[in-house]
Amino acid sequence: xxxxxxxxxxxxxxxxxxxxxxxxxxxxxxxxxxxxxxxxxxxxxxxxxxxxxxxxxxxxxxxxxxxxxxxxxxxxxxxxxxxxxxxxxxxxxxxxxxxxxxxxxxxxxxxxxxxxxxxxxxxxxxxxxxxxxxxxxxxxxxxxxxxxxxxxxxxxxxxxxxxxxxxxxxxxxxxxxxxxxxxxxxxxxxxxxxxxxxxxxxxxxxxxxxxxxxxxxxxxxxxxxxxxxxxxxxxxxxxxxxxxxxxxxxxxxxxxxxxxxxxxxxxxxxxxxxxxxxxxxxxxxxxxxxxxxxxxxxxxxxxxxxxxxxxxxxxxxxxxxxxxxxxxxxxxxxxxxxxxxxxxxxxxxxxxxxxxxxxxxxxxxxxxxxxxxxxxxxxxxxxxxxxxxxxxxxxxxxxxxxxxxxxxxxxxxxxxxxxxxxxxxxxxxxxxxxxxxxxxxxxxxxxxxxxxxxxxxxxxxxxxxxxxxxxxxxxxxxxxxxxxxxxxxxxxxxxxxxxxxxx
Amino acid sequence: xxxxxxxxxxxxxxxxxxxxxxxxxxxxxxxxxxxxxxxxxxxxxxxxxxxxxxxxxxxxxxxxxxxxxxxxxxxxxxxxxxxxxxxxxxxxxxxxxxxxxxxxxxxxxxxxxxxxxxxxxxxxxxxxxxxxxxxxxxxxxxxxxxxxxxxxxxxxxxxxxxxxxxxxxxxxxxxxxxxxxxxxxxxxxxxxxxxxxxxxxxxxxxxxxxxxxxxxxxxxxxxxxxxxxxxxxxxxxxxxxxxxxxxxxxxxxxxxxxxxxxxxxxxxxxxxxxxxxxxxxxxxxxxxxxxxxxxxxxxxxxxxxxxxxxxxxxxxxxxxxxxxxxxxxxxxxxxxxxxxx
Numbered sequence: 001x002x003x004x005x006x007x008x009x010x011x012x013x014x015x016x017x018x019x020x021x022x023x024x025x026x027x028x029x030x031x032x033x034x035x036x037x038x039x040x041x042x043x044x045x046x047x048x049x050x051x052x053x054x055x056x057x058x059x060x061x062x063x064x065x066x067x068x069x070x071x072x073x074x075x076x077x078x079x080x081x082x083x084x085x086x087x088x089x090x091x092x093x094x095x096x097x098x099x100x101x102x103x104x105x106x107x108x109x110x111x112x113x114x115x116x117x118x119x120x121x122x123x124x125x126x127x128x129x130x131x132x133x134x135x136x137x138x139x140x141x142x143x144x145x146x147x148x149x150x151x152x153x154x155x156x157x158x159x160x161x162x163x164x165x166x167x168x169x170x171x172x173x174x175x176x177x178x179x180x181x182x183x184x185x186x187x188x189x190x191x192x193x194x195x196x197x198x199x200x201x202x203x204x205x206x207x208x209x210x211x212x213x214x215x216x217x218x219x220x221x222x223x224x225x226x227x228x229x230x231x232x233x234x235x236x237x238x239x240x241x242x243x244x245x246x247x248x249x250x251x252x253x254x255x256x257x258x259x260x261x262x263x264x265x266x267x268x269x270x271x272x273x274x275x276x277x278x279x280x281x282x283x284x285x286x287x288x289x290x291x292x293x294x295x296x297x298x299x300x301x302x303x304x305x306x307x308x309x310x311x312x313x314x315x316x317x318x319x320x321x322x323x324x325x326x327x328x329x330x331x332x333x334x335x336x337x338x339x340x341x342x343x344x345x346x347x348x349x350x351x352x353x354x355x356x357x358x359x360x361x362x363x364x365x366x367x368x369x370x371x372x373x374x375x376x377x378x379x380x381x382x383x384x385x386x387x388x389x390x391x392x393x394x395x396x397x398x399x400x401x402x403x404x405x406x407x408x409x410x411x412x413x414x415x416x417x418x419x420x421x422x423x424x425x426x427x428x429x430x431x432x433x434x435x436x437x438x439x440x441x442x443x444x445x446x447x448x449x450x451x452x453x454x455x456x457x458x459x460x461x462x463x464x465x466x467x468x469x470x471x472x473x474x475x476x477x478x479x480x481x482x483x484x485x486x487x488x489x490x491x492x493x494x495x496x497x498x499x500x501x502x503x
Numbered sequence: 504x505x506x507x508x509x510x511x512x513x514x515x516x517x518x519x520x521x522x523x524x525x526x527x528x529x530x531x532x533x534x535x536x537x538x539x540x541x542x543x544x545x546x547x548x549x550x551x552x553x554x555x556x557x558x559x560x561x562x563x564x565x566x567x568x569x570x571x572x573x574x575x576x577x578x579x580x581x582x583x584x585x586x587x588x589x590x591x592x593x594x595x596x597x598x599x600x601x602x603x604x605x606x607x608x609x610x611x612x613x614x615x616x617x618x619x620x621x622x623x624x625x626x627x628x629x630x631x632x633x634x635x636x637x638x639x640x641x642x643x644x645x646x647x648x649x650x651x652x653x654x655x656x657x658x659x660x661x662x663x664x665x666x667x668x669x670x671x672x673x674x675x676x677x678x679x680x681x682x683x684x685x686x687x688x689x690x691x692x693x694x695x696x697x698x699x700x701x702x703x704x705x706x707x708x709x710x711x712x713x714x715x716x717x718x719x720x721x722x723x724x725x726x727x728x729x730x731x732x733x734x735x736x737x738x739x740x741x742x743x744x745x746x747x748x749x750x751x752x753x754x755x756x757x758x759x760x761x762x763x764x765x766x767x768x769x770x771x772x773x774x775x776x777x778x779x780x781x782x783x784x785x786x787x788x789x790x791x792x793x794x795x796x797x798x799x800x801x802x803x804x805x806x807x808x809x810x811x812x813x814x815x816x817x818x819x820x821x822x823x824x825x826x827x828x829x830x831x832x833x834x835x836x837x838x839x840x841x842x843x844x
Contacts, residue, residue, distance in 0.1 A: 306729060328731035336729055343729070345722040347789050349521075356719060356730040359712050366712045392521075410730065 007070075009034045009197050010055075010086075010166055015064035017050050022429070023221055024050040027064070030216050030226040032166075037188060037198045039208045039229070042218035043242055043491075044291065044455045048201055051218070052168055055199075056088045057081040069165065087159030088168040091175075095151050095158075097144040104143055105130065105158050129161040130154075133190045134183075149180035153187055160196060167191065168199040173207060174293045185211055203291040205235050205495045217241040239491045243457075251461055251481050254445065258282035262418055262449040263320070263332075265303065268311040272298050272473040276311075280418065280449045285440060287464030287481075288453045290494050294470040296453040297337050300420045303327075303451075304334040315418065328357055333416035335407050337423050337453075339400075343407035346396035350388060351377040353395055353406050357414035380409035385435055401432025408439065419443060422453045437463050461485060469493045522839060526783035527795040529838055533831060534801040541805055545812035557804040559690060562697040563588070563752050563768075565800045567775040568782075569704045570745025572796045573714075575779055577741055578721040578788030579645040583634060584749040584775055586656030587627045588768030591753030593660040595623035596669045596763030599677055608664070609671040616676040624750045630656050631746025635739035653772060660765040670762035681759030693755040700748070704793045717741065721788030777824070778803055781831045802827060 011031030017024045025047045032038045042048050053059040055066065057075030066073040068084050075081040078088065095104050105126040127139050134153045143151060152172060159167050169188075173181045188198050188211060202208060208215065209229060217224040217238070224241055232238050260282040268276040272295045280286055288296045302309040305320065305327040313320030321327035324334070336342035345353050354377045355362045362372040377391040384405045388398060395406050404424065411419055421440070425433045440463055444450050454460050460467050461481060469477045469490060476493050479485060520528070538557075542549035558565075567584045574581045598619035600611020614622065630652050637648040663669070683692040708714040716737050719727045728734055749768075757763050782799030784791025806827045810820055 304729075323733075324729050325731040325733055334729060336726075341723070342725050345719055345726055345789075347722050348718065352715070352718075356727075356732070363712050367710050368712065368715070370710075414731075 007034050011067045013065045016062045018062040026221040028223040035195050036213040037211050039212035039215040040201045046218040047221040085164050086166045087164035093151050095143050101141050102139040126161040130157045133187045149176050166197045170201045239488050257284045264314040266312040270309045274473045276475050283447045285444045285450045285464045287460035287467040289460040290470030295473040300422045300453050331417045333411035333414045334420045339407050344395050349392050351391040354409050357410050401428040418449045420451050471496050523792045527792050530782050530795045530798040534798045537805045541809035559694045561804050562694045564774045566697045566752050568778050568796045570748045571775040572779045572784050574741050575784045576721045576791050577717045581745045582649040582772045583652040585768040585772035586653040587630050587749035588753040589660040590656040591623045591627040591750040592757030593663050593763035594626045595620050595754045595757050597663050598622050600672045604672045620754050627746050627750025631743040635742040639735040664765040668762050668764045678761040681755045
């Protein structure tokens with residue numbers, strides 16, 4: 001329009017990513033202008049991470065094209081992405097603690113000849129970059145002496161001095177205190193003044209309004225809108241854009257919940273959790289809903305005795321187990337968050353995975369009753385509908401959904417009467433998801449208590465009788481599930497909004 | 504024709520051998536082939552007595568291999584067994600030597616033989632407990648811990664023997680166990696013990712909770728803990744088990760030679776490790792079997808004795824061993840990958 005119009009530094013055109021059975025990113029088209037803070041928002045599973053992975057070269061798109069700084073951009077590795085002008089600040093930091101700030105900044109960029117470093121202006125350049133964005137950090141300091149926030153800034157400086165003019169930040173404030181967040185924002189604003197475009201991903205909507213110039217909203221893999229944040233009318237409108245009207249509520253009250261309290265947690269405190277108290281009744285499915293990092297997994301692990309904590313857990317009137325072994329003996333079982341690394345013995349067969357949590361049931365004097373082990377495995381394969389040719393199949397060869405069912409089988413075999421399910425359907429296809437929900441409901445109908453820890457709202461509202469909303473380690477609110485649940489309110493609470501704002 | 508029956512949903516059968524069974528068979532086949540090849544090259548190699556010798560001459564290393572294999576399956580090393588063999592042997596001699604010797608090396612504590620070997624065994628278990636303490640409580644990598652305790656054990660043995668041997672002033676009973684022949688054959692008592700140990704170990708490994716827990720821990724330590732397995736306790740038991748075997752081996756060897764020698768069992772920890780790896784035990788844990796380890800030992804024994812039979816200079820034996828180890832391990836990796844494709 002006018003000469004004032006900023007040039008577009010990044011544009012994606014028809015970008016699509018297919019996984020078997022799922023379209024994670026669906027024909028996304030938008031562009032970002034130079035020197036802005038561009039926010040990327042959407043619910044969990046909206047396709048943000050997949051999009052970012054394509055931008056950083058970690059995933060190859062199924063279809064579509066990207067243009068960066070006016071050139072076609074087809075990265076196949078983070079290194080190529082950086083050469084193309086895109087650097088990423090991941091949640092886990094990639095700094096070397098044992099080196100100084102300066103050494104970290106020049107790491108991998110040193111020029112050498114015959115294995116010896118060649119003196120160049122590199123050091124001066126990076127020192128200057130660091131001074132521009134955060135003069136308080138001494139380049140000679142050892143990185144191990146810095147705080148998490150300062151390390152993050154070192155990494156940002158590294159990205160900026162590597163020549164990247166687009167920096168992607170994925171939930172950069174997750175581990176920071178309020179004051180550190182303010183400092184990070186100052187750094188981000190300085191970057192913007194120095195012609196760097198920041199793509200900022202966060203679930204905390206307040207941060208987005210405070211910092212962002214423009215925003216892209218994604219939902220179910222689709223691009224909903226890209227616009228200046230000044231055009232968005234507050235949190236309420238942004239939340240509405242994020243969720244649309246698509247949350248499908250399939251919850252029907254089961255009406256079989258007993259009165260007997262199975263487990264009571266009082267004032268659980270850990271590094272992350274703050275004074276978490278609740279109870280679970282017989283035959284009840286309760287949900288813990290919150291975003292990544294809200295503390296759901298921490299609650300599950302505390303109840304299971306897997307982590308140490310302050311506070312009290314009373315299970316069936318007795319103090320809860322201090323180790324997973326004791327918890328299992330009392331009748332608590334956990335389906336952990338990461339099934340491959342925490343739940344399954346992937347190199348072993350289904351038959352060998354099923355009995356682990358309740359060995360006395362299939363052994364006599366320490367010797368396995370082979371027939372009982374086989375019968376147990378066969379029974380669960382049939383009961384849970386595990387798709388496999390035989391119980392002798394290695395679990396690493398099963399699909400995600402069937403692997404999850406094997407983990408469930410392990411827990412069911414322990415005959416627990418409280419099941420803790422951490423992200424029970426993550427990475428599971430739609431068919432298996434429905435089957436797992438049916439299994440959970442059947443369990444509760446038989447009088448077991450079930451706690452579901454999930455970052456999928458649809459899942460929590462689909463099966464849970466009561467839902468606890470978590471944000472930043474706190475139980476913010478307890479809601480009874482039912483047809484009148486206010487989804488906008490829920491999303492407001494779990495993104496850190498105050499009650500008044502929602503109205 | 505067969506394809507029709509193959510695709511029919513039949514009752515799950517155990518038609519497919521487990522990967523461990525497959526590797527063990529492969530190792531056994533290699534051992535037998537090597538024996539046959541050696542028989543072609545070496546005169547008088549193809550004799551029943553020679554087969555017996557291959558096993559009986561290696562009873563000590565095979566016995567140590569049992570403990571080492573279990574620990575490897577659980578994801579841990581035990582390099583201390585050679586040192587423990589020296590320590591327990593020297594201790595049993597020192598405890599049993601009578602109190603009035605002519606010099607320091609011929610003077611012991613004068614304990615009755617039964618008590619002497621019991622105390623020597625306790626000494627061996629103490630090293631095992633030390634391994635467990637550092638690995639389990641302090642979380643130090645087992646390769647470093649057991650490298651250290653290997654030197655501790657041999658060091659103590661060296662101090663007690665003044666770097667030499669103790670072989671005088673021993674009671675009559677001392678040489679009995681190690682030289683006892685059973686069933687009127689040339690087969691000695693220690694070999695029978697090793698055979699029993701193998702049978703028990705195979706049963707424990709395949710059929711017992713103790714054995715399967717070892718595999719679970721090796722396959723995925725975190726999942727094992729979250730499944731209610733007390734990892735610390737189990738690994739402690741494994742180190743005590745391995746040290747106990749090494750202690751008995753040391754006592755029997757001391758009895759056989761009627762001496763306590765601080766250099767006895769030198770490099771045995773590496774031989775035990777090598778035969779376990781030859782036998783298909785995964786260095787990363789979670790996979791392997793005692794049967795495979797046994798045939799691994801046979802492979803090593805065939806190569807060594809064939810080399811001797813070919814009048815190859817002993818200087819070449821290490822290189823031959825190395826070639827056998829590399830070939831065996833490359834073959835296994837290749838065969839397993841091919842099978843699981």
